[in-house]
Amino acid sequence: MLRILRQIAKTGMRTEAPPAPADEMAKAARLQADVLRTLGRALAIRQVDAGSCNGCELEIHALGNPYYNIEGMGIRFVASPRHADMLLVTGPVSKHMAIALRRTYDATPEPKLVVAVGDCGCTGGIFGESYATLGRVSSVIPVDAEVPGCPPTPTALLQGILAAITARVAVAGDGESATPPPT
Amino acid sequence: MDFSRLGLSAATLASAVPAVRVPVGSGQLVPACRVAHEQGAHLVALWASDERDRVGGTLVRVALQDASGLAVLEVAVPDLPDARYGDVSAVFPAAARMQRAAFDLVGVASEADDQRPWAWMASWPIDRYPLRRDFEASPKWEPGQEDYEFVRVAGDGVHEIPVGPVHAGIIEPGHFRFQIVGEKVLRLEERLCYTHKGIEKRFESMALADGCRLAGRVSGDSTVAYAWAYSQALEALAGLAVPPRALWLRALALERERIANHLGDLGYLGNDGGFAFGLAQFSRLREEVVRTNLAAFGHRLMMDLVVPGGVARDLDRDHAAAMVDEAKRVAAEVATLRGIYDEHDGLQDRFRTCGRVTPELAARLGLVGMAARASGQARDLRCDFAAAPWDALAVRKAGATGGDVAARVAVRFDELAESLRLVRSIVDHLPEGDVRTPVPDVPPHRLGLGYVEGWRGPVLVALEAGPGGTIRRCHPHDPSWANWPVLEHAVIGNIVPDFPLINKSFNLSYSGQDL
Ligand code: SF4
Numbered sequence: 191m192l193r194i195l196r197q198i199a200k201t202g203m204r205t206e207a208p209p210a211p212a213d214e215m216a217k218a219a220r221l222q223a224d225v226l227r228t229l230g231r232a233l234a235i236r237q238v239d240a241g242s243c244n245g246c247e248l249e250i251h252a253l254g255n256p257y258y259n260i261e262g263m264g265i266r267f268v269a270s271p272r273h274a275d276m277l278l279v280t281g282p283v284s285k286h287m288a289i290a291l292r293r294t295y296d297a298t299p300e301p302k303l304v305v306a307v308g309d310c311g312c313t314g315g316i317f318g319e320s321y322a323t324l325g326r327v328s329s330v331i332p333v334d335a336e337v338p339g340c341p342p343t344p345t346a347l348l349q350g351i352l353a354a355i356t357a358r359v360a361v362a363g364d365g366e367s368a369t370p371p372p373t
Numbered sequence: 374m375d376f377s378r379l380g381l382s383a384a385t386l387a388s389a390v391p392a393v394r395v396p397v398g399s400g401q402l403v404p405a406c407r408v409a410h411e412q413g414a415h416l417v418a419l420w421a422s423d424e425r426d427r428v429g430g431t432l433v434r435v436a437l438q439d440a441s442g443l444a445v446l447e448v449a450v451p452d453l454p455d456a457r458y459g460d461v462s463a464v465f466p467a468a469a470r471m472q473r474a475a476f477d478l479v480g481v482a483s484e485a486d487d488q489r490p491w492a493w494m495a496s497w498p499i500d501r502y503p504l505r506r507d508f509e510a511s512p513k514w515e516p517g518q519e520d521y522e523f524v525r526v527a528g529d530g531v532h533e534i535p536v537g538p539v540h541a542g543i544i545e546p547g548h549f550r551f552q553i554v555g556e557k558v559l560r561l562e563e564r565l566c567y568t569h570k571g572i573e574k575r576f577e578s579m580a581l582a583d584g585c586r587l588a589g590r591v592s593g594d595s596t597v598a599y600a601w602a603y604s605q606a607l608e609a610l611a612g613l614a615v616p617p618r619a620l621w622l623r624a625l626a627l628e629r630e631r632i633a634n635h636l637g638d639l640g641y642l643g644n645d646g647g648f649a650f651g652l653a654q655f656s657r658l659r660e661e662v663v664r665t666n667l668a669a670f671g672h673r674l675m676m677d678l679v680v681p682g683g684v685a686r687d688l689d690r691d692h693a694a695a696m697v698d699e700a701k702r703v704a705a706e707v708a709t710l711r712g713i714y715d716e717h718d719g720l721q722d723r724f725r726t727c728g729r730v731t732p733e734l735a736a737r738l739g740l741v742g743m744a745a746r747a748s749g750q751a752r753d754l755r756c757d758f759a760a761a762p763w764d765a766l767a768v769r770k771a772g773a774t775g776g777d778v779a780a781r782v783a784v785r786f787d788e789l790a791e792s793l794r795l796v797r798s799i800v801d802h803l804p805e806g807d808v809r810t811p812v813p814d815v816p817p818h819r820l821g822l823g824y825v826e827g828w829r830g831p832v833l834v835a836l837e838a839g840p841g842g843t844i845r846r847c848h849p850h851d852p853s854w855a856n857w858p859v860l861e862h863a864v865i866g867n868i869v870p871d872f873p874l875i876n877k878s879f880n881l882s883y884s885g886q887d888l
Contacts, residue, residue: 239543241546242884243592243593244592244593244883245590245674247544251656252656255656257660269542284570286496286567286569290538290539315590316587320510322503322569324516340590341593341674
């Protein structure tokens with residue numbers, strides 16, 4: 191199971207209810223409920239840009255705005271891999287970043303989740319593989335979930351993060367309920 | 374620029390702004406730079422191309438700009454082991470890293486003292502040059518680790534703080550080496566190029582028509598500026614006039630990109646200054662603007678909206694009206710927020726005198742774009758070379774002379790307000806008609822230039838076609854090339870905890886400079 195972290199119960203930001211398209215807001219609200227139900231506590235994410243064009247970073251930043259309010263959902267971005275449950279990795283992995291990415295992965299305590307973000311993170315995207323890039327994130331570290339898109343929308347990012355958590359909780363749950371093999 | 378003193382002649386270049394090509398002999402490069410410098414020119418870009426198959430050597434190009442337009446100096450360097458070209462950084466300091474990158478990628482050396490690698494970081498053999506036409510990558514090359522020679526400051530009580538390449542926040546990767554005494558920064562040295570992903574080489578495997586998508590991903594926060602500059606270069610080569618409505622829609626997209634970036638950064642600047650309220654407010658406004666982009670153009674960042682020949686999507690009446698309403702509302706909210714920022718003593722204490730670049734320093738180092746306008750360098754392509762639609766819009770140039778974080782914040786507020794005005798004006802005067810026209814074939818082996826004032830500064834795209842609609846060479850040039858070295862100066866004498874604030878006030882692109 192993932193490490194127990196303090197639960198963030200943050201009150202709403204100082205903004206009015208944003209006039210958003212209803213389906214987007216409903217989706218975000220549903221996701222928020224899902225994250226809290228699935229995890230029951232805060233999720234710590236370390237973001238690693240392994241070579242992106244910075245477009246994906248703009249959408250990851252957007253997760254913090256009052257529309258998505260990711261902190262209110264119990265998800266926070268942390269400054270060190272040692273405090274992280276999940277790595278959110280963008281970019282085609284440039285060769286110059288491969289070692290730093292590997293080290294960040296190694297420094298993240300088990301069990302850890304990796305979400306590859308963007309067409310570049312999922313497949314190498316428009317940059318592909320070359321003398322300078324290794325393409326997809328999974329060519330360097332194991333990946334649990336992929337969020338395609340160029341860049342993926344904040345809603346898609348939330349769904350991807352949730353998919354990774356849900357998959358992990360399901361696996362861990364199975365493991366715990368499984369009868370130990372006869373000796 | 375007048376080079377007649379040196380007996381040099383200039384030929385007109387296919388370009389979006391007035392531009393000439395000036396072939397120079399190897400001994401004339403630096404003198405020509407000096408002549409240009411005396412006439413008030415600054416460096417825009419320096420790049421090299423492997424032309425051994427055509428002229429028997431490497432072509433080094435130096436793009437300079439003054440009030441009359443662009444001049445591209447071209448020097449052919451023979452394919453000989455000891456051949457060098459003159460050190461342009463002796464006149465224009467910003468050339469230093471460009472020269473180092475040109476060596477790593479094309480294998481052509483300048484006469485500069487600093488011959489450390491820049492784009493190279495041990496992931497390919499040091500004697501292989503990716504932008505040479507006969508370069509072949511080997512799958513055996515592993516990501517490597519270089520031993521970079523940082524410059525050290527000796528002295529009592531001097532400490533070194535290395536930061537990165539992976540940073541604490543959601544930021545692009547790069548390495549910063551601080552030398553400090555107590556809390557004060559004595560020196561900062563940047564090591565960039567961690568996101569080098571072979572963009573220039575990738576262009577050469579693409580068709581001319583497709584290159585625009587890649588250009589739009591050189592620096593995602595400036596996708597409109599890059600796609601437009603690329604399209605301009607291709608259209609200049611094709612001698613193509615784009616439908617007026619398409620030009621106006623491009624301008625609309627460019628201003629919306631400027632609005633979104635300034636909104637985002639003003640929020641983070643408030644936050645870094647200890648005022649989280651600002652981040653919540655500005656990030657909400659930014660989100661609303663990018664949602665309108667999605668509704669109107671099908672993409673939140675407007676990627677792939679600008680295409681060679683026009684724009685990929687027209688704007689309908691409802692979304693046009695929504696943009697006008699939004700611009701009015703956002704302008705009112707931003708005016709209120711500006712008042713709050715201005716009256717917030719804690720914030721102003723952090724902003725004032727912090728990260729100062731004096732107008733003299735800005736001129737000497739060749740600062741460009743929004744940051745330059747905050748340091749007394751009153752240049753803006755939308756005003757200085759006002760082709761359509763800018764000629765009809767009369768853009769008001771922002772400017773300040775303080776050169777500190779406060780000045781960059783003030784310029785961003787002014788530009789934000791102006792861009793919101795421009796959105797309304799563009800929608801009100803949008804010409805009717807087609808938004809896209811087919812791009813005819815372009816002749817190979819000619820240089821075409823695109824040059825667009827993005828939110829961060831001018832984006833240059835230098836494009837050369839190959840036969841049959843291929844790209845022979847494309848060099849996209851980000852304003853961050855010029856401004857990163859200035860950031861090293863801006864932090865001197867400041868305290869380390871102010872670095873994030875100073876850095877954010879410039880918000881330079883890593884991907885755009887790393888390529
Ligand atoms: S997926 Fe798109 S936005 Fe993200 S890094 Fe790749 S090109 Fe940039």
